[in-house]
Amino acid sequence: SDLVSLSAGARIQAIRSLPMPFNERKTIRLTSFVIIHLCNISNNVNFYLNLNFLASARQHLIIWQDTLKEIGGRFGTSVLSYFLFLKWLLQFNLFSLIINFCFITMPQIVHAPNISSITGFRGLELLTGVGYFNQTVLFYGGYNGEVIVSKPAYNMQLAYFFTIAAYLVLCGVSLIYSMSRSFQKNFVLETGPVSGEAWRLLCSWDFSVVNEKAIQYNKNNLAIQLKESLSERLQEKNKMSLSDRIKHLSLHLLAWLLSLGLALGSGAGIYFLGTDPELVKASTLLLPVVVSLINLIVPLLYSLISTIESYSNPRAKIYISIIRSVILKMSILGILCFYWLNFVPDNISCWESFVGQSVYRLLIIDFIFCLLGIFFGEFLRNVIGTMCIQSLGVPEFDIARNVLDLIYAQTLAWIGIYFSPLLPVMQVLKLFIIFYLKKISLSMNCQPPKHTGRAAQIQTVFIALLFFPSFVGVLSMVAFTVWSLKPSDQCGPFQGLDTPFHTIFNWTDSIQDFPESNWVWWIFENILRSELFYYLISLISFNLSDSILPSVCQEGKDKAFLLNKLQNLQKERREMASYRPQVRVSRVLSGLTYFLFASSYR
Amino acid sequence: MGNKQTIFTDEQLDAYQDCTFFTRKEILRLHGRYHELAPHLVPMDYTNDPDVKVPLALIVNMPELKENPFRNRIVESFSEDGQGNLSFNDFVDMFSVLSETAPRELKAIYAFKIYDFNVDNYICKEDLEKTLNRLTKEELTPEEVNLVCEKAIEEADLDGDSKLSFADFENMISRAPDFLR
Numbered sequence: 001s002d003l004v005s006l007s008a009g010a011r012i013q014a015i016r017s018l019p020m021p022f023n024e025r026k027t028i029r030l031t032s033f034v035i036i037h038l039c040n041i042s043n044n045v046n047f048y049l050n051l052n053f054l055a056s057a058r059q060h061l062i063i064w065q066d067t068l069k070e071i072g073g074r075f076g077t078s079v080l081s082y083f084l085f086l087k088w089l090l091q092f093n094l095f096s097l098i099i100n101f102c103f104i105t106m107p108q109i110v111h112a113p114n115i116s117s118i119t120g121f122r123g124l125e126l127l128t129g130v131g132y133f134n135q136t137v138l139f140y141g142g143y144n145g146e147v148i149v150s151k152p153a154y155n156m157q158l159a160y161f162f163t164i165a166a167y168l169v170l171c172g173v174s175l176i177y178s179m180s181r182s183f184q185k186n187f188v189l190e191t192g193p194v195s196g197e198a199w200r201l202l203c204s205w206d207f208s209v210v211n212e213k214a215i216q217y218n219k220n221n222l223a224i225q226l227k228e229s230l231s232e233r234l235q236e237k238n239k240m241s242l243s244d245r246i247k248h249l250s251l252h253l254l255a256w257l258l259s260l261g262l263a264l265g266s267g268a269g270i271y272f273l274g275t276d277p278e279l280v281k282a283s284t285l286l287l288p289v290v291v292s293l294i295n296l297i298v299p300l301l302y303s304l305i306s307t308i309e310s311y312s313n314p315r316a317k318i319y320i321s322i323i324r325s326v327i328l329k330m331s332i333l334g335i336l337c338f339y340w341l342n343f344v345p346d347n348i349s350c351w352e353s354f355v356g357q358s359v360y361r362l363l364i365i366d367f368i369f370c371l372l373g374i375f376f377g378e379f380l381r382n383v384i385g386t387m388c389i390q391s392l393g394v395p396e397f398d399i400a401r402n403v404l405d406l407i408y409a410q411t412l413a414w415i416g417i418y419f420s421p422l423l424p425v426m427q428v429l430k431l432f433i434i435f436y437l438k439k440i441s442l443s444m445n446c447q448p449p450k451h452t453g454r455a456a457q458i459q460t461v462f463i464a465l466l467f468f469p470s471f472v473g474v475l476s477m478v479a480f481t482v483w484s485l486k487p488s489d490q491c492g493p494f495q496g497l498d499t500p501f502h503t504i505f506n507w508t509d510s511i512q513d514f515p516e517s518n519w520v521w522w523i524f525e526n527i528l529r530s531e532l533f534y535y536l537i538s539l540i541s542f543n544l545s546d547s548i549l550p551s552v553c554q555e556g557k558d559k560a561f562l563l564n565k566l567q568n569l570q571k572e573r574r575e576m577a578s579y580r581p582q583v584r585v586s587r588v589l590s591g592l593t594y595f596l597f598a599s600s601y602r
Numbered sequence: 603m604g605n606k607q608t609i610f611t612d613e614q615l616d617a618y619q620d621c622t623f624f625t626r627k628e629i630l631r632l633h634g635r636y637h638e639l640a641p642h643l644v645p646m647d648y649t650n651d652p653d654v655k656v657p658l659a660l661i662v663n664m665p666e667l668k669e670n671p672f673r674n675r676i677v678e679s680f681s682e683d684g685q686g687n688l689s690f691n692d693f694v695d696m697f698s699v700l701s702e703t704a705p706r707e708l709k710a711i712y713a714f715k716i717y718d719f720n721v722d723n724y725i726c727k728e729d730l731e732k733t734l735n736r737l738t739k740e741e742l743t744p745e746e747v748n749l750v751c752e753k754a755i756e757e758a759d760l761d762g763d764s765k766l767s768f769a770d771f772e773n774m775i776s777r778a779p780d781f782l783r
Contacts, residue, residue, distance in 0.1 A: 012620050016698070019711040021682065022691035025621040201734060201754050202717065203775060205671075207700075212669045219671075223741035226750055566760050573762060 063087075064435070071439060073210040075397070075448040076218070078455035080208070082399050082406075083435065085462060089410050090431045092174075096167050096417060097424035103163045104421050107154055108143050138360075139420045141353035141491035157503045160493045161482075164418055168475060171414075175467045182460045200226060214448065248310060255305050262301060263328045266294045267335040274339050287358075288365035291332060295408065296369060299325050299401060322400050322461070329408045330469045336362075337415070337477050341485065350491040356420030363412050363423070367430045370405065374441050382445035397446040402438070403462050407470055414474040418481065609633055611649050622698035629694065636693050639664070648690065656693070658686030671736040672716055676700075679715040706775075714771050726765040727751050 006014060015029050064087060072080040136142045143160060200222070209215055273279060274287055302324050311317045340358065344351045381395045409427070416423040482501050487494035494500040607630060610618070618629045637644045639660045645652055658677055667673040677686045680696040688696065698704060699712050715721075719729045730751040734742070742750070758766055758774045 015621055016623055017705050017708050019708060022621060022695045026617050029617065029620055199757075199774065201730065201737070201750065202713075202758075202771070205737060207670070210666055210669055215669045215671070219738055220741065223738040226738070226742065227746065230746060230749055571756075 067439060071442070072208045074214050075442065076206045076209050076214070078399060078458075079397055079442070079448055081455055081459050082397075082402055083439070085403055085459075086406060086431060086435055086438075088178075089406060090428065090435075092171060092410070093413060093424045093427045093431065095170075097422075097428055099163055099167060100417070100421040100424065103159050104143065104156075107156065107159065111154075138422045139353040139356040140418075140493075141350045141356075141488075143421075143493045155507070157493050158507055160421075161500060161503050164421075164478070167417070168414075168478065172467075172471060172475065175463070175471055179460070179463050179467055182456075182463050185456070200229070217448070251309050255309050258305050259302055259324045260327070262298055263324075263331050266298060266328065267331045270294070270332060271335050271339060274336070275343065284357075285361060285365065288361045291336075291362060292365050292369040294332065295329065295366075295405075296373065298328055302328075318400060318458070319461070322404065322465075325401070325404050326465060326469060329404065329411075330473065333408075333411060333415075333473070337473075341477065341480060345485055345488070350488045352419045352488060352492055356416060356423070359412055359416035360420060360423065360426065363409065363416070363426055363430070366409055366412070367434075370434060371437070374437055378441045378445040394447045395445065396449045397442060399449060400458070404465075407462070407466050410466065411470040411474060414471065415477060418478050609646060609648050614648070614651075618694065622694055623701050623703040624694065624698060632694055632697060633690065635664070636690055644690075653689070655681075655687040655689050658688075661686070661688055661693075672733075675716045675719065679712060684721065710772055710775050711768075713775075714768050717771075724763075724765040724767055725771065727755060730754055 011032065015025055015032070018025050018028065020028075064083075068080060068083055068087075071083055143156065204222070206218060209218060270287070270291060273290055279286060299321075302321060306317065306321060311320075336358075340355045344354060348354050378395055385393050385395060409430070413423060413427040482499065484499060487497060487500055489495055494503065497503065497506075609630065610633075615626050615629060618624065619626055622629070624632065633648070636656065637646065640656050643656060644654055658674065658681075661677050662668065662673040667676065670676065674686065676696065677688060678684055680692045680699075681688050682692060699708055714725070717725050717729055717733055719732045720726070731747055734747055734750060755764060755766065758770050760770050760773065761767065
């Protein structure tokens with residue numbers, strides 16, 4: 001009867017989730033229909049049909065479904081999460097490509113072609129992005145900010161500005177939404193025996209694997225992990241002496257100093273390389289190659305450094321190596337952006353195209369290095385591991401490193417969108433090719449990682465990394481460019497303005513002439529331009545996050561506290577039972593009430 | 603919707619679509635797979651709801667289940683008679699719960715049934731031992747198996763009866779978001 005009060009969609013979901021055999025669910029469904037009909041609630045049959053049609057239509061749009069199933073079946077859920085992440089990034093880039101092409105590039109090509117000098121096309125331009133591509137619509141310089149005279153006048157400046165702004169806002173919203181959903185689903189407090197036997201036995205088995213060899217491999221891993229965990233419990237937990245603890249701490253400190261030193265050194269090296277005029281003239285490809293080499297070699301050095309440290313928790317090791325790699329990549333990108341935004345505008349004409357070309361080169365060389373990495377890192381390593389040095393064994397698929405590479409490439413792509421609207425083409429092609437190559441390399445060369453626990457939490461961390469240093473950094477860089485940098489005078493849609501943002505001022509001034517659109521001007525002047533508005537928004541958002549996040553944490557902590565208390569009570573009871581036969585009823589009862597209280601939280 | 607199929611009536615397909623997590627096309631494909639398991643037993647025409655059950659031995663040979671350590675228990679939990687003989691409705695039920703779109707709470711209920719080997723609505727120590735043996739085969743010694751199961755019950759048992767009721771199981775699952783993908 002409570003099914004009747006739900007909406008149609010919710011009712012179907014509720015019926016599907018009933019834990020009864022099919023025939024009983026069918027009966028309940030028919031009964032609910034009868035009750036609805038009798039109560040004369042509006043007939044939702046058409047709605048049902050539409051829902052089902054949508055569901056089957058959605059199926060046709062999902063690409064790679066079979067491939068992903070196959071990968072999950074052979075390698076398990078954690079390796080699958082890398083490919084799902086790749087697919088998710090592909091969607092961002094595809095969307096960006098479509099809107100940039102439709103709103104910016106097409107009008108430019110059709111109405112106002114702007115090729116002032118045509119140089120011959122040599123193949124090297126694919127790598128460097130200069131020359132033939134210089135004045136094409138690939139880069140910022142290929143667009144002029146005319147107002148295209150057609151039936152409704154199309155203002156190219158506004159189109160450029162709004163398309164990019166809208167895309168970035170949508171990206172941000174989508175990232176925040178995914179992050180909060182993932183956090184909600186996967187947030188688990190670390191208290192309690194989450195690495196204990198019960199969890200390992202009942203929750204850690206990956207049912208999506210169907211390949212025989214893979215299942216045998218997982219069984220072996222489970223046995224090894226159980227044995228390790230048992231032997232840990234059987235030996236006394238050695239209390240570390242003070243000198244041991246100091247030694248461990250100093251080793252950690254040393255490792256961190258070395259890592260940060262390497263990151264700073266790389267940043268400084270790239271800065272000097274970029275600003276040295278002779279080297280810049282010598283080869284435009286030198287800088288991207290050096291950046292990619294650093295991205296390749298320094299993480300390997302980091303893993304060497306981490307062998308001197310000892311970790312109590314293997315997951316702490318993974319998280320720390322992720323943090324160090326992120327610091328390295330973000331510092332490299334930070335130095336590059338600093339150089340691009342502080343020195344290039346004053347020294348180079350048409351500087352936005354220059355920045356676009358630099359980003360293009362970085363992306364292409366990164367792609368080439370990725371291909372080389374697959375060949376050397378996985379194929380050759382497999383050959384060496386199986387034929388020459390047997391003790392090395394088959395390489396494991398390193399999920400963290402691969403995902404961080406994806407995040408780095410996506411950050412570059414996002415930086416480049418303002419300076420080169422068609423850059424997403426490159427990124428889309430690149431992601432497509434990498435998907436298939438990684439899949440082939442995976443099946444031929446790699447084995448799944450041994451410690452697969454907690455894949456869901458690492459996923460949340462990756463999405464958070466994509467949002468926080470990566471997207472927020474790009475947003476601040478583009479915002480800085482739009483708000484305070486003077487666009488170049490000879491090229492681009494914003495030539496002649498003080499800052500690109502002045503487009504908006506000009507537009508609002510022009511629509512002041514039309515009395516019907518006064519409201520737009522009013523909104524702009526009094527809300528968007530007032531600092532009070534932003535202050536209010538930040539107050540609201542901080543308050544929300546202040547109240548929601550702690551309450552979720554508090555709920556989890558309360559639950560964990562109550563469960564722990566219950567478990568301790570049980571332990572005491574068992575020990576007491578060996579002295580006194582009768583049970584302390586009152587304590588158990590109080591424990592049970594706590595427990596009942598706890599389950600009512602949900 | 604193009605070709606008119608004659609396996610099910612439209613009402614039957616609507617009922618399947620509303621009561622399971624599958625679309626019409628998937629249900630027809632499932633019927634094809636069900637038919638392949640026992641072509642002489644399973645009729646192509648289901649419009650009059652024939653009472654046909656495919657035995658356990660044929661179902662556990664499906665490629666999706668063949669290597670699963672719990673294939674027998676899975677099929678038994680969904681069969682009406684508890685012996686593993688599935689009618690088409692049970693078959694669809696089984697794959698519906700195992701599919702990706704089924705909610706975690708539903709999967710938890712059936713997972714509990716799967717791990718409950720002696721079907722007494724509790725996961726006792728023997729059930730855990732059988733689970734462990736399915737998952738690791740010969741790698742652990744009997745003492746280790748015993749120790750692991752004891753520790754597991756100690757950790758998860760909250761009402762103190764030395765076996766896991768569904769509430770204990772559910773509580774433990776709530777701390778493990780990777781459960782049963």
